[in-house]
Amino acid sequence: MDIDSLQAQVKNDLEKVSSPEALEEVRVKYLGRKGVVAELTGSIPGIPVQERGEFGRKVNAFKSGLHELFAKKEESLKDGEALRGENIIDIGMPGIAQQVGTLHPLTRITDEICSVFSRMGFSVAEGPEVETEYNNFTGLNIPLEHPSREAFDTFYLKDYDKKLLRSHTSPAQVRIMQEKKPPLAVVVPGRVYRPDAVDASHSFMFHQIEGLMVGEGIKFSDLKGVLETFAKAIFGEGIKMRFRPHFFPFTEPSAEVDISCIICGGKGCSVCGRKGWLEILGSGMVHPNVFKHVAIDADKYSGFAFGMGVERIAMLKYGINDIRLFFENDLRFLRQF
Amino acid sequence: MKTTYQWLKDFVEIKIPPEELADKLTMAGLEVVFLEKKGDDFVFEIEITSNRPDWLSVSGIAREVAAITGGKLKNAPVFSAPRKIPGRKIAGLSIEVGIEDKKDCPIYLARILRNVKVGPSPEWIKKRLELVGCRSINNVVDITNYVLFESGEPLHAFDLDKLASGKITVRRAKDKEKLLTIDGAENSLLPENLVIADSNRAVAVAGVMGGKESEVDFGTKHILLEAALFNPVIIRRSRQLLGKTTEASYRFERGVDPEAPERASRRAAQLLKDLCGAEDAGMAARGSAGRKTVTVDLDTGYLSRILGVCLGCAQAKKILLGLGFKVKLKAKNVLRVEVPSFRQDVKQPVDLIEEIARIYGYEKIPNSLPLITPDPDTGSRREIISEIKNLLVGLGLSEAITYSLVDRKGLKDAGLESETAPLSVMNPLSREQEVLRPGLALGLGRAVSFNLKQKQEYVPLFEIANVFKSGKEPEEKLALGIALSGTKSFFSGEGRVHDPASFLHLKGILEAVFSKLKLTGYEFVNLPAGRVEIFLHKNKIGSMLELGRQALDALEIKNHKVFICELFLEKVFSCALPDKKFISLPKYPGITRDISFVLKEEVSVESVIASIKENGGSLLREVKVADYYRGKQIPAGFRGLTLSCFYASAERTLTEKEIQPSHDLACEFLSRRFEVKLR
Structure with missing residues (x-):
C-alpha cells in the first residue's frame, strides 16, 4: 500500500474515534511496535537503492504527521469531555432576566x-x-x-x-x-x-x-x-x-x-x-x-x-x-x- | 341628505354614470357615504357639512353637479329670482299675518288654497319621497315634503277650517303653553319656543313641527300653506328644548335661502293645483327677503399664495360663475364677487378661495414642503416623561391608561375620596363620567383587579396622567401612579425565585426613577396606617399606600395585597436633571468593614445609619445596608442586619490599623445607643 492511501486511511480511522481508549488503539495500529510505520521502516532494505532515499523521507514525514494528528485528536477529545462534565450549557433553558414592561x-x-x-x-x-x-x-x-x-x-x-x-x-x-x-x-x-x-x-x-x-x-x-x-x-x-x-x-x-x-x-x-x-x-x-x-x-x-x-x-x-x-x-x- | 340620480336629472344634464358622479361629488366636498341602486334609480346618501344648507336640497346639489361636471342646468324656474312678495293684506282674503318680532321671523307667507281634493299622492311623488326616506301621508302633505326636498325650503300646510279665523301670528310661546304636535306628543312650551298661532292658541311650533289639531287630513277642504324664514338660533334652541329634530328644523337652523320661501310657495301651489285641483286664492305676507347684497373682492395673487398654485382671473371667474356667483373684474387681478342669497356662508376672500380650490380639484394642487424654523426651547418636560416611562418599562412595569372621569360612588366605596370635593361634570351621560378623578389610585386599582381576575400572578402597572382638584379655579396636575400586586417570579442562578410585591418594591422603583433623573434631597416618611409620604426638598410630592380592606372589597380583590404610589411630577420636573459637575475619582482605595448585629424591629435602619455616620469619624464616608434577614436564628421582634462601612481618605491609602479605632467607636456607639447585639 502506498503512503498517500495510508494518509486517507488514518483520517478515516480517526474520525470514528470518540474516546481516549479508541484513540490508543489507532495509535498502536500505526505507531506501535508492530504497527504500520514500523512495517514501512522494515520494508526499506527491500527497496532499490536509487529510490530508497526518497521513500525514507516520505515515511518520516508520514510518521511526524501522525504524531500531530494524534495530538490534535487527543485535545479535541478533552474538550468534548469538558462539555460532558459539570460545565455543560443547555442554551434551551430560559435566560435569566426579569420581565420587561411595555409602553401603552x-x-x-x-x-x-x-x-x-x-x-x-x-x-x-x-x-x-x-x-x-x-x-x-x-x-x-x-x-x-x-x-x-x-x-x-x-x-x-x-x-x-x-x-x-x-x-x-x-x-x-x-x-x-x-x-x-x-x-x-x-x-x-x-x-x-x-x-x-x-x-x-x-x-x-x-x-x-x-x-x-x-x-x-x-x-x-x-x-x-x-x-x-x-x-x-x-x-x-x-x-x-x-x-x-x-x-x-x-x-x-x-x-x-x-x-x-x-x-x-x-x-x-x-x-x-x-x-x-x-x-x-x-x-x-x-x-x-x-x-x-x-x-x-x-x-x-x-x-x-x-x-x-x-x-x-x-x-x-x-x-x-x-x-x-x-x-x-x-x-x-x-x-x- | 338623500337624493336620487333621476331627481337630479330633473334639474341638470348628467352624462356620467352614478358611480362616477358619486366620486366627483365626494371629491368636491359632498361626501357620498352610500350609493344604492333602487329599481331604475340610484339613491345617493350625502353627508352635508353644516356650512352648506343650500346642499340640503335636490336643486342645490344639482347646481353643484353642473359646476363640477359642466352639465347644463334645467328647469329654470327653480333657480330663478323670486317674485316680489305682495303686501300684507289682500282684498277678499280671510287671513292676515302678524309677526311679533322680525328678528325671530323675517318672512312669513300664508297662501290660501281652496277646494283641495285630499287623497293619495301620485306614484311618482310617493316613489321619490320613499327613496329619500320620507313616508307618504296624503297628496297635500306629500307635496309640501316634495317641495322641501326639491328646494330646501320647509313648508307646512294647515287645515284652514281648523284655524280660528282672522289672523296668523308668529310669536313666542307663553310659559307652559300646551300644544299637541303631529307626532302625538303633548308639549309644554316655553317662551324660548317660537310658535305659529291663530287668534286663540298655538297651532305649530315654528320651524319644527305642526300641531295635530290643525293637521291636514282626508276631510280637509281648504288649506293655509306656510312658507317662512325663521331665525336659525331660535329654531335650534326650540328643537333642543323639545328634543325633536325634523327635516324642517334641520334646515332652518342651518339657514334657509331667504329667497326660497316665495319660490317654494309658488312651486307648491302649482303642484297643488295640478295634482289636487286646488284654487290659489292668494297670499298674505309679512316681511321680505330684505337682504343686503354681499360682495367680496378677491385678489387672485392672494388666492395663489394661499393655495400654492397659480390660478388666473379667468379661471377663478369661470368656477365662481358656475357656482352661481356674479363676478366682475374690479381691477387688475381683483375680482368683485357678488354672493347669491343661498350662499350665506360666503363672507370673505378665503371662503371664495375654498370654492375655487374645491372645483379646481384639491388633487391638482401640488405638494410642497415649507421651510421650518425650529423652536429649541420646548419639549424638555416631555423628554423627562419619556425617560421616566422608558425606565419603568425597563423595570418590568407596563403602562396603563385609565379613564380620567370616574364615578363618585367608586371613589367613596374605595375610600379614595380627596379632602376637597372633586371637580364634577355638569352633563355626564352616565354615573361613570360624574367627576374628574382626584388621583390615579382608583383607575389603577381597577386595572389591577381586572388583571388579577384574568389570573395574572403579578400585576405591575403605571400611568402618567393628569389628576384634578377643585379650587378657586379648577386645577390639573400631572401625576405618576404605580400599582404593584401579586408575586413576581423569575429565574435566578439557583432556579425560580418568588418575590411578593411590597412597599420596598415601590420604594426601589421610585429610587430608580429619582436616580435616573439625578434627583437628590428626597425622603420617605413613615406614617401610621400603612402609608408613606414622599418629600422632595421638604415639599410633599406624593405618597405610597397599601390598599386597605375597604378598598380591596370595593375593587373585588381577594387574597392579594395591592401597593400604590402617587407622585406629583411638577416639583420633580423642576429639580430633575440638574447641571452636573464631574467629581474626580478617588486616588486612594478605601476599606470596607461590615458590622452584623440584631436590631429591634421598631428601630428604623435610617436612624441607625444616621447615628453611625455622625459618630464614625472623618474617615467614614458611607454606611449602607449590606444584608438583612429574619428567620430561625433571630429572636422574634428582632431582625438581623449587616451594615457595610466604607472608610477612605483623599490623602493616602488607609491601613486596617488606621481605621480600627474609628470602626470600634462606631460599633461601640451602636451597641450603647441602640442596644444591639453585635454578632
Whole structure:
C-alpha cells in the first residue's frame, strides 16, 4: 500500500474515534511496535537503492504527521469531555432576566407620530384638559349657537363658569398663538373628552394630536406636502393619499384626508366600508377669524392646522377592533406592544 | 341628505354614470357615504357639512353637479329670482299675518288654497319621497315634503277650517303653553319656543313641527300653506328644548335661502293645483327677503399664495360663475364677487378661495414642503416623561391608561375620596363620567383587579396622567401612579425565585426613577396606617399606600395585597436633571468593614445609619445596608442586619490599623445607643 492511501486511511480511522481508549488503539495500529510505520521502516532494505532515499523521507514525514494528528485528536477529545462534565450549557433553558414592561400602544403611536413631525422641525407642546369655552369654541370661530357645535358635544364643569373638558386638541392652537408669535410649527398630543356612549368604536375619553404651522407664505400645498410626509412615515412609502374638501369652522379652505386602505390596499373591504379609502385626519388653512382672535396679522401670516385621532390610527396600524381595549389595561393586551 | 340620480336629472344634464358622479361629488366636498341602486334609480346618501344648507336640497346639489361636471342646468324656474312678495293684506282674503318680532321671523307667507281634493299622492311623488326616506301621508302633505326636498325650503300646510279665523301670528310661546304636535306628543312650551298661532292658541311650533289639531287630513277642504324664514338660533334652541329634530328644523337652523320661501310657495301651489285641483286664492305676507347684497373682492395673487398654485382671473371667474356667483373684474387681478342669497356662508376672500380650490380639484394642487424654523426651547418636560416611562418599562412595569372621569360612588366605596370635593361634570351621560378623578389610585386599582381576575400572578402597572382638584379655579396636575400586586417570579442562578410585591418594591422603583433623573434631597416618611409620604426638598410630592380592606372589597380583590404610589411630577420636573459637575475619582482605595448585629424591629435602619455616620469619624464616608434577614436564628421582634462601612481618605491609602479605632467607636456607639447585639 502506498503512503498517500495510508494518509486517507488514518483520517478515516480517526474520525470514528470518540474516546481516549479508541484513540490508543489507532495509535498502536500505526505507531506501535508492530504497527504500520514500523512495517514501512522494515520494508526499506527491500527497496532499490536509487529510490530508497526518497521513500525514507516520505515515511518520516508520514510518521511526524501522525504524531500531530494524534495530538490534535487527543485535545479535541478533552474538550468534548469538558462539555460532558459539570460545565455543560443547555442554551434551551430560559435566560435569566426579569420581565420587561411595555409602553401603552397609544403612547407608542403618539411618540411615533410626534417624532415624525419632530424630524420635520415641529416642536411638541401640551395644553390643559380643562379648558375655557372661549378656547374650545369661540376662539376657534365656532359660534356657540350653531349646528357646527353638534360635532363637538362637550362635558361642562359644574360650579365653574364656562369651563369644560376640551372636546378636541384644537384649543391648543389658540393658546400657542396667544403665547408665541410666528413662525410656529407645533404638534400637541393630548386627551380629549366627548359625551359619547361607550361601544366598540366610541369612547368618552380619547386622544388626539393637533398640528399647527404659521409663518409667512405658508400655503395649502405645504399642508399637502407635510401630511404626505407624515402618512408615508407612519403607514409606509406605498400609501396613497387624497384630500377632500370639508368644513371645519377654524380652517378655510378645509380638507379631510384619506389614505388608501391599509387592509385591502384600496380594493374595498369591510374596514374601509368598500370605499378603498380610510379617513385619518382633518386639516386646512388657519381661518383668518382665528388669527384675528389671537391678534396675528392675517395679511402677513398664513398657516395650516390639522388634527387626528390617535386611537383610530392605532386601531388601523395594529388591527385592533375595539376601542375599549385601550382602557381596560389587560396585561395580555398591553404586553403585545 | 338623500337624493336620487333621476331627481337630479330633473334639474341638470348628467352624462356620467352614478358611480362616477358619486366620486366627483365626494371629491368636491359632498361626501357620498352610500350609493344604492333602487329599481331604475340610484339613491345617493350625502353627508352635508353644516356650512352648506343650500346642499340640503335636490336643486342645490344639482347646481353643484353642473359646476363640477359642466352639465347644463334645467328647469329654470327653480333657480330663478323670486317674485316680489305682495303686501300684507289682500282684498277678499280671510287671513292676515302678524309677526311679533322680525328678528325671530323675517318672512312669513300664508297662501290660501281652496277646494283641495285630499287623497293619495301620485306614484311618482310617493316613489321619490320613499327613496329619500320620507313616508307618504296624503297628496297635500306629500307635496309640501316634495317641495322641501326639491328646494330646501320647509313648508307646512294647515287645515284652514281648523284655524280660528282672522289672523296668523308668529310669536313666542307663553310659559307652559300646551300644544299637541303631529307626532302625538303633548308639549309644554316655553317662551324660548317660537310658535305659529291663530287668534286663540298655538297651532305649530315654528320651524319644527305642526300641531295635530290643525293637521291636514282626508276631510280637509281648504288649506293655509306656510312658507317662512325663521331665525336659525331660535329654531335650534326650540328643537333642543323639545328634543325633536325634523327635516324642517334641520334646515332652518342651518339657514334657509331667504329667497326660497316665495319660490317654494309658488312651486307648491302649482303642484297643488295640478295634482289636487286646488284654487290659489292668494297670499298674505309679512316681511321680505330684505337682504343686503354681499360682495367680496378677491385678489387672485392672494388666492395663489394661499393655495400654492397659480390660478388666473379667468379661471377663478369661470368656477365662481358656475357656482352661481356674479363676478366682475374690479381691477387688475381683483375680482368683485357678488354672493347669491343661498350662499350665506360666503363672507370673505378665503371662503371664495375654498370654492375655487374645491372645483379646481384639491388633487391638482401640488405638494410642497415649507421651510421650518425650529423652536429649541420646548419639549424638555416631555423628554423627562419619556425617560421616566422608558425606565419603568425597563423595570418590568407596563403602562396603563385609565379613564380620567370616574364615578363618585367608586371613589367613596374605595375610600379614595380627596379632602376637597372633586371637580364634577355638569352633563355626564352616565354615573361613570360624574367627576374628574382626584388621583390615579382608583383607575389603577381597577386595572389591577381586572388583571388579577384574568389570573395574572403579578400585576405591575403605571400611568402618567393628569389628576384634578377643585379650587378657586379648577386645577390639573400631572401625576405618576404605580400599582404593584401579586408575586413576581423569575429565574435566578439557583432556579425560580418568588418575590411578593411590597412597599420596598415601590420604594426601589421610585429610587430608580429619582436616580435616573439625578434627583437628590428626597425622603420617605413613615406614617401610621400603612402609608408613606414622599418629600422632595421638604415639599410633599406624593405618597405610597397599601390598599386597605375597604378598598380591596370595593375593587373585588381577594387574597392579594395591592401597593400604590402617587407622585406629583411638577416639583420633580423642576429639580430633575440638574447641571452636573464631574467629581474626580478617588486616588486612594478605601476599606470596607461590615458590622452584623440584631436590631429591634421598631428601630428604623435610617436612624441607625444616621447615628453611625455622625459618630464614625472623618474617615467614614458611607454606611449602607449590606444584608438583612429574619428567620430561625433571630429572636422574634428582632431582625438581623449587616451594615457595610466604607472608610477612605483623599490623602493616602488607609491601613486596617488606621481605621480600627474609628470602626470600634462606631460599633461601640451602636451597641450603647441602640442596644444591639453585635454578632
